[in-house]
Amino acid sequence: MPIPLRSPEEINDIAAAGALFWSALHRAAAKLRPGQTTAHANEVIAAELAQINATPILRGYTQGRSPSFPAIACISVNEQAVHAVPGPRILTDGDLVTIDTAAKLQGARGIWCLDAATSVALGTPAHRATALLLAARAVLDAAIQALQPGAPWATVTDAARRAASRAGVRLLGNYSGHGIGRRLHEPPRLDLGPLKNPADERLILRPGMVFTIEPIVIEQTERVTEHVTTHATTRTADHQHPPAEVTTAPDGWTVSTTDNTWAAHEERMIALERSGPRILTR
Secondary structure (H helix, E strand, O other): OOOOOOOHHHHHHHHHHHHHHHHHHHHHHHOOOOOOEHHHHHHHHHHHHHHOOOEEOOOOOOOOOOOOOOOOEEEEEOOEEEOOOOOOOEOOOOOEEEEEEEEEEEEOOEEEEEEEEEEEEOOOOOHHHHHHHHHHHHHHHHHHHOOOOOOEHHHHHHHHHHHHHHHOEEEOOOOOEEEOOOOOOEEEEEOOOOOOOHHHHOOEOOOOOEEEEOOEEEEOOHHHHHHHHHOHHHOOOOOOOOOOOEEEOOOOOOEEEOOOOOEEEOEEEEEEEOOEEEEOOO
């Protein structure tokens, strides 16, 4: 399927819708408090989306053999890396919480799909939560800065991997960025790593592309650190740590780390213009 290329007028329209959507997500994240359940957090984001007349699109979504997603948003806490189903889990002081949601919103040039995620540290954040949150945003910033017309996607993945290495975190692969516009998931598929996929990395970035960039970073562990030190002579040129290990819960959606390390997830919609990247959800 060809990659849709949006006109400057369409990109302006998506940006206007994206600003409203991001404001709703940001307000919802700011309302999270220790003592609330993740089910309550889902209700908060639902109310904020209703305020901007956005139609949530995650509820009922299916992927592969998974059941229909039952909520408005994914609310992932600490060791839950992505796609966590909201429920009775109670948020506590110092938790690292990610809200990931998607919606449709009417613009001047039609209905657009919007998708973003952000992580927040609750209450009095511990150094653990703060450090991981900063690492996720550093990887996101590095990836966005590497987006340039005519560049291969490999330049973006290399920038993200270097930033992850500097921050001492692991990148979670296979939960990818993607094209977005009239549908939630459009081509191309954009994985940031940690393992290289030659077919994806040969993709040439072109003005008019609209997609999400969404690094999921996971804490380093002593076991992994020892592995990297012992095998320093065999590490790849971009200094990658071994891939993070995750498992999917019986609900068919919630993905958690197998070693209880924490994860943070930041996702933004980006348009590539002739002058470079433009963040649409900010």
